[in-house]
Amino acid sequence: MDTPDHQDQQFVQSNRQPGDWSTTLPLEVETKYVLKNSYPIPENExxxxxxxxDFDLDYSGLQDKFKDLTTLAAKVTGTEVSLINLIDSYTQWSITNYGLDLTSMPRENSVCQYTIMEPDNFEVKDLQLDERFAEEFYVTEDPHLRYYFGIPLKSSNGNHLGALCVLDTxxxxxDAEKIELLRxxxxxxxSRLYTIREIQYLKRQVTEVNESQRRVSHDIRGPLGGILTMAQLVTSSEANLKLNEILEFIQLIQVCSKSLLELADEILVNDDKWKLENGNSSxxxxxxxxxxxxxxxKLYTPQARxxxxxxxxxxxxxxxxxxxxRNKVVQIVGNLISNAIKFTMEGGSVWVTIKLHIEGSHNILSLTVQDSGLGMxxxxxxxxxxxxxxSSHGTAGESGYGFGLPLVQHLVDTLKGQLSITSTPGQxxxxxxxxxQQKVS
Structure with a gap:
């Protein structure tokens, strides 16, 4: 399904009314964040x-893969807390933690949003005395953190994905030796993030090889069977074929053989093209x-609550x-969910619908994110x-970074998908x- 030009994208007014939303999910408001209107944004955001x-990570499933590193960071620095944080358009994800049970927070409430702005490190001697952090929940409430030191996590392209940080009450x-150990x-x-990506890529390669073998077996069996049948007729002593008939069968065998070679070439070319287009992606x-x-x-219920x-x-x-x-699916729908939460008022709803439409040679994965928010x-x-x-501020004053929806459009375009938006102001x-989606066995 090719992506239509932007002018061909459809948008229509929604007929849904706010009262259409209903759920039996218990609503438990846990942490209320102090939301700010000023925030740093890297030039290469x-x-x-x-x-x-491109790492295509499930932020909720990485704890065990990095737990030893946060433990090590805390031990070598003598701090009570250590976190590995990845920062996307809206959220700081703590993929593993030591000394503080934290999985995520709005990006604008984090200290690490300042670390990714720095080339080497970012230090705050006393969070209570820094007006940027003095009112944050982790400073004013338990565990009443005071000290912070963060090292940017640099990708091979030089971009800062997040930060390794240590904190203390x-x-x-x-000293310089401990800072070097943190680096x-x-x-x-x-390095482990890249290893995880490579493992995921190899898993996909194995799946693709198996699919190619099944496809080649299916596509070649028919033409090959026809060639064998004609060859048996020519060589059979009972066929009593005339010379012109034998020559005709030989010509047919040649045509079928040529078609079979062309089919094999087409399959190989398509496989090579697929690998070229997808080989460097997660x-x-x-x-x-x-x-x-x-x-x-797991990822977004805490934000909504x-x-x-x-x-x-x-x-x-x-x-x-x-x-x-799952290629980029979590990143796409996750950004849409965060955006929906941002522009929905307290007491409202965000509804995600996932469907897979079965078609002839492929399937269509349909992802719908609806909200009862401000509308457009x-x-x-x-x-x-x-x-x-x-970008604009959310319903509770959340900061707008301006990159979430453009990133969704970019990822959808990369996958040759379609993005459509329907909205009515106030509804x-x-x-x-x-x-x-390719059919997967």
């Missing part, structure tokens, strides 16, 4: 986000709707266990679809993404 998206002083640990974090293991729902619930918003993810029971590639004018919708949209917005 979009490329930084693309670099992070007392002010400290780290070594940070480099190991990045490819993950195949998964299905139930796994995607579980991932989204922190703002007092109902968050519901539903799947299509008839196809929910049919596998598909048709002009605003068109500005987003044409890459000219400007919410519906984002719908369609991604073409």
């Amino acid at each position: 979009f490329q930084r986000l693309v670099d992070l998206a 007392k002010t400290k002083e780290l 070594i640990i940070a480099a190991e974090v990045v 490819q993950s293991e195949v998964f299905h709707q139930v796994k995607l729902k579980d991932t989204l619930d 922190a703002k007092g918003i109902r968050f519901i993810v539903s799947t299509d029971a008839s196809t929910e266990l049919i596998p598909f590639s 004018t048709s002009e605003k919708v068109m500005s987003i679809l044409t890459g000219q949209g400007r 919410g917005t519906c984002f719908k993404v369609n991604l073409r």
Whole structure:
């Protein structure tokens, strides 16, 4: 399914009313964040986000892979807390932690958002005395953190994906040797991220090889059977064929053989083209709707509850266990969810619907993110679809970084998918993404 030009994208007014939303999910507001209107943005922010998206990570499933590194960082620096944080368009994800049970927070509330602005490190001697952090929950409430030191996690392209940081409830002083050890640990974090990506790529390669073998076997069996049948007729002593008939069969065999060679070449060329287009991107293991729902619930339910918003993810029971590639899917739908939460008021709802449409030679993965939030004018919708949209603050004053939806458009375009938006001011917005999927056994 090719991506249409921007002017061909469709947007229509939604007929859904706010009262249409309902759920039985218990609403438990846990942490209320102090949201700020000023925030730092790296000059290379979009490329930084693309670099992070290329790892195609499930932020909720990395704890065990990095736990030893946060433990080591805390031990060598003598601090009570250590975190490995990755920062996307809206959120800081603590993929593993030591001494502080933290999984995510809004980006604008983090200290590490300043670390990714620095070339080497960022230090805050006393968080209580720094007006940027003095009112944050981790300073004013338990554990009442005071000291922070962070090292950027640098990709091979030089972009900062996030930070390795250590924190303490007392002010400290780290000597040069300890700082150098933190740099070594940070480099190991990045090395493991690349190793995880390579493992995911190899898993996908194995799947693709198996699929190619099945496809070649199916596509070649018919023509090859025809050649064998004609050859048996020519060589059979009972056929009593005349010379002109034998020559005719030989010509047919030659034509079929040529077609068979062309078919084999076409399969090989398509495989090489696929590898060329996808070989440098992050490819993950195949998964299905139930796994995607579980991932989204783990990642975004805390954000929704922190703002007092109902968050519901539903799947299509008839196809929910049919596998598909997870390539960039979590990044795409995750950015749309964060955007929906940002522009939905307390007491509102964000609803995610996942469906897989079975078609002849391929499937279509349909991802819909609806909210009961502020909504947009048709002009605003068109500005987003044409890459000219400007960021604005959320319903609770959340900072707008301006890169979430452009990143979604970029990723959808990369996968040759379709993005459409329907919205009515005051009645919410519906984002719908369609991604073409190869059939996976």
